[in-house]
Amino acid sequence: MHRKASLPSKVCPVCNRPFAWRKKWAKDWDAVKYCSERCRRQRPAVTAT
Ligand SMILES: [Zn+2]
Secondary structure, three states: OOOOOOOOEEEOOOOOOEEEOOHHHOOOHHHOOOOOHHHHHOOOOOOOO
């Protein structure tokens, strides 16, 4: 059976959208937290005390 393995995915903490693995993240998928550079530069909504 030829079946494409589903790509891993994560949820971006900034925009709260799921995003799938991309080839450019192959080396550091574990370190990837945000769906895009744009989100990465933003901070997830943190409630300051
Ligand atoms: Zn995002």
